[in-house]
Every structure is written in structure tokens, then in C-alpha cells.
Amino acid sequence: MNAAVWATSGALFALGLAAVVLRRQMLAMLLGVELMVAAADLALVHGACRFSDPEALAAVAVVLAVAAAEAVVGLSLILKVLRSGRGLDAGDLTELRG
Amino acid sequence: MTLWAVVIAGAAAVVFAAAMLWSRSLYNGAVCLLVVLLQTALIYVLRGAPLLGLLQVMIYAGAVMVLTVITIMASGGAAAAERFADFALPRGLAALGVAAVSAELALTLAGAPPHAATVAAPGLTAAFGADLFHSYSLATEAVTLLMFLAALAVLPDKEPS
Structure with missing residues (x-):
């Protein structure tokens, strides 16, 4: 079980990172970030259950709520960008000369 | 039996995450992420953290994914018809999801008493x-x-x- 959960967590994190790096649509990048958070949560929960550590489970609960707030802020920022007349493509945002 | 349920849930989560990465439709990507979150919630329950599994379903699979889908819908514009042209998941992927959930349920229920997954750390x-x-x-x-x-x-x- 140990190897299966670690492998799942690592693969999910890698796929989320790939989504952030390879996709150009802002919503797809946000979905990739959510995938990476879910992968980190999975690793934390597995470790907490393996070592019977309730504090790690509490940390995961806090991380879940913070990630939900982060998603709300990210989605509202994307909506703001859309309302300003620009598309979903992250390459269109050039104000910071990035 | 619980081990195989975890393995199947993990494999299904990875397959749907890969589908999310390659999917051109944002809506399909959001549905794939929803399946990944539900599968990880199932792993939480099988590992002995049922409360976090329920929180994952309520916060992520419920609130955040609904917000995401609403944002995808609100991001209409000229390309909306193209983005929503294919609302349904590919049939093979949907069949794989149903098969994975069925196998996980069968393995979990057949392996041991229902509370066996959570007695690892009383x-x-x-x-x-x-x-x-x-x-x-x-x-x-x-x-x-x-x-x-x-x-x-x-x-x-x-x-x-």
C-alpha cells in the first residue's frame, strides 16, 4: 500500500506541474495547481495515517480550506481578466513585461 | 482487498489526471479533476481518514468544482461554442471511471467488514x-x-x- 500511495501522489504532482507549465489557458493552469495540492494532501494523509499522527491530519484540514480560498481568489482574478476584454491565454497578460 | 482498492483508485486518479492534462476542452478537464478528487477522497477513507475524505468531497468536489464550472461557463465569448462543443467525456474514459468505481466498491465490500479500513489506527x-x-x-x-x-x-x- 505504501508504494502505491507514494507513486500515486508523485504521479499526480508531476501531472499537475506539467499542466501548469505546458498549458497556456489560465483556468487549466489553476486546475493544475489544484491537482498539485491534492497530491500533496494525499501524501500528508498517508504519512499521518502511517505514523498515527493526528496533528498532520489537522494540518491537512487547514490546507484543504486554504486551497479552497486560493481557488476562489484565483477564479475571481480570472473572471476580472476576462471582463477586462482579454482572453483566457496567460500569454496575453504582459503588463509586468513577463 | 483494501490494498487492491487503493491501487485501483490510485491508477484511476493518475489516468484521469493525464486525461485532464491532454484534454483541450476546459469542461472535460474540470470533470477529470473532479474524478481525481473523488478517487483521492476514497483513498483517504481507505487509509483511515474518513473525515478528511468527506471534507475533500464537500470542499473540493462540491464547492470548488462548482465554482470552476461556473467560471468556465461565464468565460463565454466568441470561443464558447468551440469550448462547449464536446460537453461529454469520451466514452472510453467514462466507462473506465465506472469500471474503476465498481471494482473499488466490490473489493472494499468483499474484503472485510465495512469498518475494517478505519480500525488501522483506532x-x-x-x-x-x-x-x-x-x-x-x-x-x-x-x-x-x-x-x-x-x-x-x-x-x-x-x-x-
């Missing part, structure tokens, strides 16, 4: 709850305040007169 959930409202109480309050502040982010701007 008292862990109770200790988790106690920690959340004692040593983590300040963090819990801060997160609650953060959620309220995040709700302000979605309030509409005042229209210019």
Missing part, C-alpha cells in the same frame, strides 16, 4: 478532532476568516456611472 479521528479545536484552534479561526475574505473577492465591482 482513536485517530477523535484525536484529529481534538487537535483541530485545541492546538489548531487559532489556525482554524484564521482559515475561517480567510474564507470570508475570499468570498469578498467574488463580489462584483461597482458599475461606473
Whole structure:
């Protein structure tokens, strides 16, 4: 079980990172970030259950709520960008000369 | 049996995450992420953290994914017809999801009594709850305040007169 959960967590994190790096649509990048958070949560929960550590489970609960707030802020920022007349493509945002 | 259920849930989560990465439709990507989150919630339950599994379903699979789908719908414009041209998941992927969930349920129910997955660490959930409202109480309050502040982010701007 140990190897299966670690492998799942690592693969999910890698796929989320790939989504952030390879996709150009802002919503797809946000979905990739959510995938990476879910992968980190999975690793934390597995470790907490393996070592019977309730504090790690509490940390995961806090991380879940913070990630939900982060998603709300990210989605509202994307909506703001859309309302300003620009598309979903992250390459269109050039104000910071990035 | 529980081991195989975890393996199947993990494999299904990875397959749907890969489908999310390669999917050109945002809607399909959101549905794939929803399946990944449900599969990881199932792994939480099978590993002995049922409360976190329920929180994952309520917060992520419920609230956040609904917000995401609404944002995808609100991001209409000229390309909307193209983005929503294919609303349904590919049939093979949907069949794979149904087969994975069926196999996980069968393995979990056939392997042991229903409570067997959570007796690995007796008292862990109770200790988790106690920690959340004692040593983590300040963090819990801060997160609650953060959620309220995040709700302000979605309030509409005042229209210019």
C-alpha cells in the first residue's frame, strides 16, 4: 500500500506541474495547481495515517480550506481578466513585461 | 482487498489526471479533476481518514468544482461554442471511471467488514478532532476568516456611472 500511495501522489504532482507549465489557458493552469495540492494532501494523509499522527491530519484540514480560498481568489482574478476584454491565454497578460 | 482498492483508485486518479492534462476542452478537464478528487477522497477513507475524505468531497468536489464550472461557463465569448462543443467525456474514459468505481466498491465490500479500513489506527479521528479545536484552534479561526475574505473577492465591482 505504501508504494502505491507514494507513486500515486508523485504521479499526480508531476501531472499537475506539467499542466501548469505546458498549458497556456489560465483556468487549466489553476486546475493544475489544484491537482498539485491534492497530491500533496494525499501524501500528508498517508504519512499521518502511517505514523498515527493526528496533528498532520489537522494540518491537512487547514490546507484543504486554504486551497479552497486560493481557488476562489484565483477564479475571481480570472473572471476580472476576462471582463477586462482579454482572453483566457496567460500569454496575453504582459503588463509586468513577463 | 483494501490494498487492491487503493491501487485501483490510485491508477484511476493518475489516468484521469493525464486525461485532464491532454484534454483541450476546459469542461472535460474540470470533470477529470473532479474524478481525481473523488478517487483521492476514497483513498483517504481507505487509509483511515474518513473525515478528511468527506471534507475533500464537500470542499473540493462540491464547492470548488462548482465554482470552476461556473467560471468556465461565464468565460463565454466568441470561443464558447468551440469550448462547449464536446460537453461529454469520451466514452472510453467514462466507462473506465465506472469500471474503476465498481471494482473499488466490490473489493472494499468483499474484503472485510465495512469498518475494517478505519480500525488501522483506532482513536485517530477523535484525536484529529481534538487537535483541530485545541492546538489548531487559532489556525482554524484564521482559515475561517480567510474564507470570508475570499468570498469578498467574488463580489462584483461597482458599475461606473
